[in-house]
Amino acid sequence: MKEFKIAVIPGDGIGVEVTEQALKVLEKVCKKYDTKLNFTELKAGGCAIDDCGNPLPVETLEKCKKSDAVFLGAVGGPKWDDLPGKQRPEQALLGLRGGLGLYANLRPTKVFDELKSASPLKDSIIDKGVDILVVRELTGGIYFGEKGRKEVDGIYAAYDTELYTVDEIKRIAHCGFKAAMKRRKKLTSVDKANILESSRLWREVVEEVAKEYPEVEVNHLYVDNASMQLVRNPSQFDIILTSNMFGDILSDEASMISGSIGMLASASLREDNFGMYEPVHGSAPDIAGMNLANPLAQILSAAMMLEYSLGMSEAARDIENAVDVVLKEGYRTGDIYSEGAKKIGTKEMGELILSNI
Known part of the structure; x- marks a missing residue:
């Protein structure tokens, strides 16, 4: 059995709940390929400021350096908007990118046939x-x-x-x-x-x-x-x-x-394919904890992690195919909903992806 160490930073707002769904998907698809992911949850962003006064604690950066990849939810929110620049949650992103040597950001944009009406x-x-x-x-x-x-x-x-x-x-x-x-x-x-x-x-x-x-x-x-x-x-x-x-x-x-940033993943990489993976969307604190957030960008970020850092292309395709199936069946979170579709929440979307892997 292959094993990998993954540093998980759920972050702030909806980052926590979309990350939860993506980790479930990762565990299921990796089990299929006889691979174990050892997750270590860490703090960065606004929650770290609240906890220790630092958007990027030393411990977080050091543990990220010892991992095989970093899986990030979202950071920030209006709660911390009045802080000085170097103390804001977004400094965690700059610190992670610089501290981990992540010089290349890859952002795919694809218009899904089923979501053309949202564009x-x-x-x-x-x-x-x-x-x-x-x-x-x-x-x-x-x-x-x-x-x-x-x-x-x-x-x-x-x-x-x-x-x-x-x-x-x-x-x-x-x-x-x-x-x-x-x-x-x-x-x-x-x-x-x-x-x-x-x-x-x-x-x-x-x-x-x-x-x-x-x-x-x-x-x-x-x-x-x-x-x-x-x-x-x-x-x-x-x-x-x-x-x-x-x-x-x-x-x-x-x-x-694409019609919704809730669909878009991203990867930040360096020469050895070590990377940090995160959705393009922000922390959306106004809908946090309400089972409204779209977890697909986080789930597709998980697929990118499998592809680029863990060398598991087939597992990545399994996740992407599951997303395609669920969209073709007409299931939508609020941000991509259109008349005639089946409106569901964060947890339900995660469960549907799981059932199609």
């Missing part, structure tokens, strides 16, 4: 098929650059610095091209090279790395054009490769094409 885009647009993977650099750029406040000509001001090294760009570019080789062999690199020096370097390095992947069709878009093209003709994209800030914005825009 804000016209049928004539999404009928062409939408299956996009955003590959976002995660530990560099403006979020990690020098920042501060100072007086400029007697006026109080703030600044944030966008900085990328050649090596940082190279490693995320390789990640994007390798992903493209497994998909439709098309990569769009997004930057702002007409204005930003950091983007000019980005484009130069991506073009250099592209020479190592001659089978991949490469094009470049400025970020403003890319954001427009995402809603005008999303089917043109396969891999979108971009920087930390641009990726943050574009992946959220892409997520809305």
